[in-house]
Amino acid sequence: MKVLTWNINSVRLREPIVLKVMEGLAPDIVCLQETKCPDPQFPFKNFEKAGYGHMHFQGMKGYNGVAILSKIPFHKVHAFNRVGKNDCRHIAVEVVSKKIKKPIAIHNLYVPAGGDIPNVDENDKFAHKLDFVDELKDFFAKSYARTEPMIAVGDFNIAPLEHDVWSHKQLIDVVSHTPVEVEKLSAMQKSIGWVDAIRTFVPHTEKLYTWWSYRNQDWKASNRGRRLDHIWVTAPLAGRLKSHHIHKEARDWPQPSDHVPVMLELDL
């Protein structure tokens, strides 16, 4: 089973390259963030034609929005409101695999970016981000056991490790890599023992990015990236990880997203 996550920054504008990724990488399940599309306008037809007939999405006008497009039918679907807002940042599905008994829950997350100032007293967006991650920690801890097979993917908007950013020193006070955010994400990871699946394939000493800002005139030459997009699994799936792929070439396509697709293959 191949699960792919991608922040596409408008599903309507980026529909052709989502289809291109589906064709090229053949993921079974595609989780999108920042669809920026109200549900009645979601462009489902070509995804259906491409074999992704099972869809679950929650979008709104202008901002945010998450979607799960799948070749595999859903056993159940969920949509969540987080920190008292209905802002379309968290949905989940359950799928059944032949190889394990329990249905596998797949959570698609779009954690708030958090604004520019890393201070909760001066910046409500940063406070919202920290509260969001806190709430996810509590949610996973109270809703699930460590023995349940689960996958969490998405744009977490936090690069936790030293080599998840181009310069640990220069980004230590930049939102996405501050100690307080890393601490919150670490607590969320510990909630039910999430394993950072992508980093099991790449040593922590090696630079690894999934996002390059639009504001660099040559993203590849400057290579000032960050690893903001993640795939986590719980213990029952940790022994079933087969391969990973960061589809960096997508950053060079015309009208690219600033994030690239991240894919995990599991033996399921």
Add this chain to the structure above:
DNA sequence: ATGGTAGGTACCCTA
């Protein structure tokens, strides 16, 4: 230290 780009929307917000 600063400002750089992109998308959606409606003349500005978020990233």
